[in-house]
Amino acid sequence: MPELPEMENYRLLLKNKIEGKEITDVFVNREKSINVQSTIFEDKTRQQRICAIHRRAKQLLFYLDNGHVLLLHLMLGGWMFYGKEEDKPDRTIQIHLSFGEEHLYFIGLRLGYLHLFEEKEVETKLQDLGPEPLDINFSLNAFQDLVSNKRGRIKTTLVDQSFLSGIGNCYSDEICFHAKILPTRNMNDLAYNEIIQLYHSIRQVLQQATQYGGYMDYPLYKGDRKTGGVEPFLNVYDREGENCKRCGSKITKEEVSSRKCFYCKGCQK
Template structure:
């Protein structure tokens, strides 16, 4: 599932391509991918200009000049492609937004969605989200305050979008590996030095993943050499049985609350 680095990478690539551009046509191939009547969706979105694309947690917000917002959550298996009919992927397209001869294709939205809201309602939809991990105002002191009197497994808490927005299965494992802390440990059992290290590891891992385009393996446009660059840089996630690049021990996979987690039994204490 795309997480903060993947969605922020999309946002950064999208704005230069579509901000200020007018949506010339809308195509809906799967009604369940949207939240209103398809005719209403098309009439509301078509011929509108994209003002900007923002991100909140794992969501993207496409702000239209009529005050409406398209809220995207790719969920498991969802991705996007920007290009022409000639170079589009040979995959089923759930939704297509056209900008003249170029199109933004939404693919794999079986669990994901592209919903239409006004500004007030979209803020209500996202009001449950916690702080943004990479925002400058999310300081070490803010993080330590957030941890105060919290309980539960570290992995579970990092996945909680009400706790911190944007971290998912992959980066929770990578953050804990970088911090040298097992994902199975409880928050109440880690002291101040480990809490501080967890914060710095979170910042480092997410920034590094974003720098390399996240781990999504599908390019966003023809000639895109950035997206997915972090896929081969993961140190524990999805590497069960492989050697730890730090100590040589075998990476182990276990489950925590039905979620798979990967860790090095030697490097993470």
């Protein structure tokens, strides 16, 4: 499932492609991927300009000039492609928005969705999300306050969207590796210096992953060489049985609260 870096990468790339452009046409091929009747969805989005594209947690918000917002959550298996019809992937497309001769295709939205809301409805929809870990106001003091009475395993806590928004399976493991802390430990067992290190690791890992375009398998557009570029920089995620790049020990995989979890017993304590 795409996490904060993948969705932030999409946001930055799409900002240069479609922000300020008018949606010239709309096609809904799967009603279950939207939250209103397709005729209403099309009527409210067609001939509307994309005023801004924001990200909140793992979701993108496309603000239209009529006051409506398209809320995208790709969930597991969802992805996007932007380009001309002849360049589009040979995949089933659930929704696509046209911008003249170019189109934004939404693919793999079996669990994901593109919902239409009024702006105040979106605020209510997202109100239970925790702080954004890369927000300028998310300080070390704010993080210390957040974890002060937190219990439960570190892995489970990091992927809890009401605790921090945008972190999932991949980057929770990478963050713990960077901090040299086992993700199977409990939050309330962390020493003061470990809390400080965890905070800095959260920000550094997410910033680096965004810089390299996240781990999505498919380019966003023809000639896109950024999307998916972080894969060579991943240290533990999906590397079970491989040698640790830092200490040479074997990477371990186990399940933590029904989630796969990768770590190195050799250098994570």
